Amino acid sequence: MALPYFYIRAANADITQLTLDENNSKHIIQVLRMKIGELMHVTDGQGHIFTCKIIDDHKKKCIVSVLETKKVDPPQKKICIGISPLKNNSRFEWFIEKATEIGVAQIVPLLCERTEKVQVKTERLQSILISAMLQSQQAWLPVLTTPIKFLDYLKTATSSQKLIAHCEPDHAKTALSTLPSKNESLILVGPEGDFTNREIEEALQQNFKPVALGNTRLRSETAAIVAVTLLQQA
Numbered sequence: 001m002a003l004p005y006f007y008i009r010a011a012n013a014d015i016t017q018l019t020l021d022e023n024n025s026k027h028i029i030q031v032l033r034m035k036i037g038e039l040m041h042v043t044d045g046q047g048h049i050f051t052c053k054i055i056d057d058h059k060k061k062c063i064v065s066v067l068e069t070k071k072v073d074p075p076q077k078k079i080c081i082g083i084s085p086l087k088n089n090s091r092f093e094w095f096i097e098k099a100t101e102i103g104v105a106q107i108v109p110l111l112c113e114r115t116e117k118v119q120v121k122t123e124r125l126q127s128i129l130i131s132a133m134l135q136s137q138q139a140w141l142p143v144l145t146t147p148i149k150f151l152d153y154l155k156t157a158t159s160s161q162k163l164i165a166h167c168e169p170d171h172a173k174t175a176l177s178t179l180p181s182k183n184e185s186l187i188l189v190g191p192e193g194d195f196t197n198r199e200i201e202e203a204l205q206q207n208f209k210p211v212a213l214g215n216t217r218l219r220s221e222t223a224a225i226v227a228v229t230l231l232q233q234a
Contacts, residue, residue: 003051004032004040005134007141011044013071018042018052018064025062028054040064045133045141047072072139078184079231080106082153083224084191087116095221096125100132100142102228109147114193120147150199154206159186164208165227167194171204173212176227181234187211189224 006024020028020042028034036057042050042064048071052064081104086092099107109120125144133141161182166173176187188195188203195203204210213226 029059082108101136161185163187176211
């Protein structure tokens with residue numbers, strides 16, 4: 001049976017003892033009813049996995065002894081996705097969760113011309129990222145950036161493979177599934193209503209390659225998941 005898995009914000013690789021925060025402590029002691037001597041995994045989301053043993057089962061500040069520290073290499077494929085926040089927050093949160101489980105490295109909320117006026121709840125999204133990382137037993141937490149205007153992001157975006165997925169029929173596009181594998185990729189997915197022609201042209205001028213995700217028209221969050229999955233499996 002797999003050991004329970006928890007997250008801490010920062011840790012020294014040489015640390016021998018950890019005092020867990022109140023939320024983790026309550027879950028461990030009151031919900032899971034774990035006792036002194038029981039084992040767990042703890043990760044800092046930066047590649048470290050600590051195998052730990054409970055030595056103080058305090059429900060607000062559980063203390064664990066670090067028995068073993070393992071360093072996990074970053075994922076071989078670094079996938080960054082820029083995507084417009086959605087009017088329906090639950091759909092955007094669903095995307096954040098699933099993209100994390102698949103193994104995305106960075107998520108950039110893009111403020112496009114057709115982006116609906118929504119409040120990006122960064123703290124809540126960060127919590128979803130952490131939960132999804134733990135659920136999928138990973139040691140690297142994706143980076144969630146602050147929202148940025150689409151045209152501003154184009155000027156600073158760097159990657160060995162820069163892609164943009166859009167639905168405009170007047171542009172020649174390459175099927176994403178046919179592109180050769182790259183260890184580093186950045187793909188942009190637009191809002192409901194797609195990118196504007198101006199945004200597409202600006203992206204092309206910044207050397208973004210237009211790609212198609214399939215033969216059907218997809219919702220933004222579905223398109224984003226398809227894009228991440230194809231890039232991960234290439």
